[in-house]
Amino acid sequence: MFGGFGKNNDRNNEPQTLSQAMQPDNPPRKGGGGGSLSNFDPEGLERAAKAMRELDKSRNATKAFEVIKTQEATKQHESAAKRAEMEAYSQQQRAQNIEREAEEARKTLDAQTQHERHRAEYQDELERKRQVDMLNAQKYMQEEQLKKQEEMAARQEEMRRKTAQYEAELKTKTEIAKAKAQSEGKIRQERENHDLILQKLRMEAAEQRDTVLKAVSDGGKMLGEGLASYLDDKDKLRNTALTITGIAIGIYSAKTGIGIGGRFVEARLGKPSLVRDTSRMTFSHLARHPITSMKRILGVGKNEQDALKGIVLEKGLDTQLRQIATSTAYTKKNRAPFRHLLLHGPPGTGKTMFARGLAQHSGLDYAILTGGDIAPLGRDAVTELHKLFDWAKTSRRGLLLFVDEADAFLQSREVSKISEDQRNALNAFLYRTGTESDQFMMVYASNQPSQFDPAVLDRVDEMVEFDLPGPEERKSMVVMYIDQYLLKPPGRWAKPVQTEDIGEAEIEQVVKETEGFSGRAISKLAIAWQAAAYGNEGAVLDRETFFKTVELHKKSMSTKDLWLEESKARAKMLTADA
Template structure:
């Protein structure tokens, strides 16, 4: 109310009085009232607008305040996070450096331990080699002394035996002669006894005719049995070879039989190699093997005068291909 102008009120009151005196006072009053209502409404609207602006200003201030607080909190959080990350990186780097220093210390300790072990091993080997060398020298000296002692004993024994033989030469001669006579006598008696027994037995055998006949018959039968057994075994072996070693449709073959097959198996088992007939010929590996096999088969076939097998002959009909 302090802002209301008194002159304006006065003019308004004067205008109201003039309007009341006029003929259209009622219309004028209503118009004035409407204008006043409009102005009051405008004033109220402006007041509301002012209030809204003030509230918006307060809201904006509060928003700005909270935004500043949010930014401050965010900045503080980011700074704290950066500091924590920096501290973590520094701690990690410090731990890595400490681990690296520990590994270096461990490597140095291991190297020092290895060097110490190597020195101890070298010292032990040197000491052992020295002990072994001293032991070898001692053994060599002992062996030398033993050889010298044995030589001295052998010389002493030889000299003693020589001296004894010289002193008892006649006694040794008589003993040797006596032993020789005894040996001759014993051998002579054994020979006489043997011949006497053989002569008596032969005389008794000759005097008995039946025993002589039986003995001759037994010897003849034994010889006949040995001969029959040998020939029978030979015939049976040939029959078995002919039945088992030859195909039914082939009467002659180049396959080795009997001791030939055994000899070939033994040669193959011992690793006997065929002669390198194609040593100077350059061929493919498979072709070389096939030609070598064919050459060996041809050689064996010709050697045993057998028909050729596993070969294909070509020519016009009636030329004897199947008769080979």
């Protein structure tokens, strides 16, 4: 019944519905003026008509048609479901594409942000590096300029010294030649005029004898006549009395003036009681050493001394102190206000030696006092301090006032319990040092600078720490003091010490064993070596005595340190009880 329809399906290789079979393969297009029939296939229409006729003849035509409609509707539903599924899949793909695009955009944005951050960091690093390089370059240029200035100043100073030396030598030669020529001319003249001079002397002697005799005769006559006339004249007697009274008054006035002048000179040349040592001229020094004093007054043999002569220090500290010495010397030459220094560190590290060398290098006078001398003065401390600073201002060259153990006097008024006299003395000291001065320079030395009064620290312009010497400095000190006290001892009659089996290795061993020694302790060790050598016949120092002396010296130092700690503990207990 459906044979024709089935054959048609086989021919087309795919199932077709009735409506599909009835539709032509190439339907005409709309809007084409009736369309083109060149592609029209009449066989399909014939097959459809044939299938319709056979279907109409069948008894189950209605059912078949319903089945066909159902199949067609099912296929349409399936096609709609597929279209919906494809639409959903397309929407899902679009959503996924959007998500992927958003993720790619986010990654791209993150990459751009990270790149910008890296770029900014790199630029910042380059800028910092450029700034550091610029600062280093500026620092290098400043150091080079300062070095050139120092070298120029040193060259100028050397030229000045050479010029002054040449002028002095030339002047000396000229004076010697002049004196020699004058003496030779005078001798020649005396020899040539010997006879004339003798005749002249004889004539002068005869004339003088006659003159004296005549004067004695006339004087006797005049004296007798004058005395008689004087005694008869009352006015002359009255005038004589007045003259004698005036002479007495003049003598008394002269005596009083000499006393005042002496006190004035004493204020200029005398030494205040607080000063332990000074390079200024005093009456006692003038009396004991007149020749040296006159040379010093006239400036004969005056040479500039190295501020660090005989002092061994760490390289950085050495450079800092030399710069301070140079600046102080030029400050004095330019009459600028002096800068006050604080030298702090363990005892025996060269603070006092540097203060003396600084004064001599810069051309200043120096005066040394200790803080422990002020407290026992009591009420007189204020007066003595004023005398000290008045005396300091009279120095023609300027004065470097070195206060050793300054913490004993300049303790904090807020922490330490000090007496009223000490407080007044401290206030007087602060008053005299409160303003800058081009007449004196203060240098403080202390082992405990933390105890200073804040007002004293405010007056300090620069602080320098003297630490214990390191291995290299100790080695230099050992070699220097061995040469100074053993090989070339001071004194005209001192006998040099002969060393046996003492070489570089022994000196290195001593350097290791003197860890914690100060410069003063090493100098005392060298003196102990000298004493040990002089205790032997022939002044010989062998290796055994060399190291034995080191051990004894270390033991003595340990005992001293123990006593010092016990003393500090007792002082602390007494302070706590008070």
